[in-house]
Every structure is written in C-alpha cells, then in structure tokens.
Amino acid sequence: MIAARGAPEIEKAKLRLEIAELQAVLNAKEQQLLELQSTISTGASNGGEPESKQDHQKLSNDDIARYSRQLILPDFGIGGQLKLKNSAVLIVGIGGLGCPAAQYLAGAGCGSLGLVDYDQVERSNLHRQTLHTVARCGLSKAESARIALLELNPHCHITCHASLLNRFNAMDIMHGYDVVLDCSDNVATRYLLNDACVMLGKPLVSGSALKLDGQITVYNYGTQGPCYRCIFPVPPPPEAVTNCGDGGVLGAVTGTIGAMQALEAIKLIVGLGDVLAGRLLIFDGSSCQFRNIRIRSKRANCHVCSDQPLITQLIDYEVFCGMHATDKDNPLQLLEPEQRITVVDYQKSLQDKPHLLLDVRAQAEFEICQLPQAINVPLAQILDGSYLQQLDAQFKSSGFPIVVVCRRGNDSQIAVQHMKNQFPEHFIRDLKGGLHAWTNQIDENFPIY
C-alpha cells in the first residue's frame, strides 16, 4: 500500500526545477554582462562581493525616469537616490518578511542586495512569500528571489548566500553591508544577527510576525539605541515560542511588516525622518491597530553592546537559546517505542476494529482534513483534564484501545503521556508521525499541510 506518486508527476516536477535552475544561471550571466557593461562605461571595477564601496556621483537618464516618483519627494531627491544607489543591504531570511522587503528595496533602487536563505521554495510558502512562484518550487529561495528581483530591477546587484547563517560565516557574509534586515524565523538567528551587528557596528532592522500580529524595531542605532539583548537579555523558554508552521500567519501581515522594514532601511540609508529606534511598533492585524511603544535605551551592563561586553565574539546560538536556528520540525521523542503505533500497523490491525481515535489538533486544523471515525479533542482539553473526566465513565465499561493522532506526531505523544498517567493500564498509543505519515505511507490523496 505504499503510495507512489505518478511517474509523470515526478517528471513534471523535475523539469520545472531544471527550468528554474537554468533560469537562475541565465540571470547570473545577464547580471555579469550588465556589470561588465557598466564597468566599461564608468571605468570602475568591482569585485564579486557586495558593492557597498560603490561611489556613483550621478544618476543615469534611466535612473531618473525609473525613480522619478520618489525623486520629486523634497526630503528624498537626487541626494537620497544616490545614497541608495551606493548602498548595500543584507536581508536574512527570504520568506514572508524578506520577500516584500527585498522587493521594495530593489524597486527603490538600492544598489546592492545580499540575500541569505538556506531553504528551498515550497508550495506552503507561496501565500506570503510573494517573490517565489510555483515553477520555482524546489529552487533555493535566494536564487528564486534573485530571478524575481532582476525582472523588477536589472540594475540591482544581487548576491545570493544560500547557506544557513552561523557563527562561523556570519561576520564574513555581513561585513560588506551598510544595513542588515532580520527577516528570520527563529530565536537563535535573531541573537546571532544582533551580536554580529553590534560587533560590526551596523544597524539591524528587526521584523517578526505570527498569526495576525507583527512587530518591528531598529536595534543598534545611534549612541542610545538599544540592541536586541538590551531588551531581551535572556532567550524565551522554547515551549513559549511558536513558529509560522505551527501557529499560522496571514501573508498580508508579513507583507505589512516586511514593507515597513524596507522603509526603515531606506530612512537609515538616506538619513530621512525619525528612525524606529528605541521604539517598538506593534501591529495587531485583527483590530488593525498600530501601537508605537517606548522601549528602554541601551542597558548599561548589556553583555554585548555595553562598554565592558562579556561577549566579544560570536557564540553557539543554538546552545544559548536551546533551540534550532531554523523553524523546521524537530520530531519529539517522548514515548517508548512500545507506546507508539505506526500508520501501517494501525491500518492493518486496528482501523477496522472497535477503537477510539482521538485527534488532538485545534478545531481549525481538524476541519481541514481528518481520518474516518476521528473525534476532535484539542490538546488543551486533554491537558486540563476536562475531557478525561468525561472519558473516565465510559472507560470503566468499555475497554476499547485508544489511538491519538495529530499533524506530525508530536502533540499526540504529549497527550498519550498525560493520559497514561491517568490510565496506566489502558491501551493508549500515539500514531507515529501523525497525518503526515498517513499521507506519505498510506494514502497519497490525503491532504498535507
């Protein structure tokens, strides 16, 4: 019963990826050509890395036509455009925040953009990561974004860093840029970017979003501006951190915050307006309220940005935070093997017999898809005991085996562990790997999310 995807499907996906990869090569070549042409016309020569040291003294006619709507802004003008043209911005994370941020920066005429992302484009990214396309699923996010950005503005010099930023490569990657955008999706990377920006003396435009909420501020700016560690000296406990894959997020919310990150970067480069430093902008999309709150200034004993820092070189941020530097799933191993049942065994030996199948996902997720006979009891109702009281009475009479299922087989283990304490003698198993395993091993037509 192992599901095999149809051969034509695999062939189609392979071809799409090959086309996308060829397109990436083509784009790189076109950019090389453009650079050579501009070298000849201006007599300047550039290395391969970010061209933050570019020194354009005037705008071309094409620049003037292209940027006319912002050139006529009195506070921006020719001076602002030239500063942008000579600037280099590094965007870390080319996802829901990074895509709109990169799009507005490239569109506005930022001379050089660095794109950091270790990950590949997936279908579940497309609702919010608006630079990527169906045809580029499987391609590196940095390369995919480069293709889209060069279509928008071929004058933008784009450097792709398709690797996971860590303490060994961060300084090298970051040193050539004027401003860094934190568009990442995890706590460890946020501390890494902060510390590196402090050590390199660069402002950090930090954005984040989840569900219908967003937050943005600028760290490490000016003499009094706090760094991330001034505000958050201690990382949050891992169980208090939710990622977009588990909590969900609306694309228009990440888009709002990402666009504002581009705006703050432009203001920093051009020297325009009041930079969002020492303040945190909080966006509540459900009530459409923005709140601008005053946060503390530099912490006198900050471990990284004070006069006597304790941290003077980058550390292991995954250890420091107790969390991985990605938002990928980390399968839990809570239960002993004999307390679990595989999807294959469940289907073979239990599914057709009397049993109780508890689905512990949230109601909104249960409504997306569910196994036949499954009863929805969200994890919270199992942990707070309310469901188990109900169950107790039924239990005394029936001896049905219980199987607990969730999306990936993590929450189901937590539920089984909790129920085992209450009913140590009863047959209770978690469905190993959850509904994802069901799709992969039993029924390829069962939706995956």
Added chain:
Amino acid sequence: MGSKETPDLKIILEFGAGAELLFGNIKKRQLSLNGAQKWTIAELLKWMHANILTERAELFIQGDTVRPGILVLINDTDWELLGELEYELQPNDNVLFISTLHGG
C-alpha cells in the same frame, strides 16, 4: 485617597501577540482593584496569577516576575523605564502584556 470610603482602583489590562491566549483569550479587561491597598505591578502579577491566568502558569510567570520574552508596557512605555515590579499603579493606568514574536 483621603475620603472615608476608598474608591476602587480602576485600570485597564491588555494582552497582545498571543499573551491573551494564557488569559482566556480576552485581549482587553477593565479591572476594579481594592482601592484600600497599594498596588504595585508585583501585586498585580500575583492577583493575575490567582484570578485570571487560565493556561500553564510557567508560560507567563517565572519566579516572581514575567518570563523572558514578555514585554510589560505601562501606558505604552516599557516598565523598565518605570521601576518594573515596584511601579505603583495609578487610576486609569493601562498595562499591556505582549509576547515577542519570532516568526517570519
């Protein structure tokens, strides 16, 4: 203050960016606290723990203060600028608890 019957201390309590999920999913509450006593944020936290915290307490409180990653704002200003736990609540104060987000 000064009058014989002490009026209640009325404040507004708000939660955002997911912190509300620990408090019955209610984002905004009007509180009337016993006006006869002094209320610092430390006392407010104890009251919240005893009366309205519905989910796992360790996701909100650690020791006698809020856990790392929750910002406390009093009238839209970081509590660190106002004395943190020692801050004494005033009538009509707005106290906002906000979880920090890490997704993108």
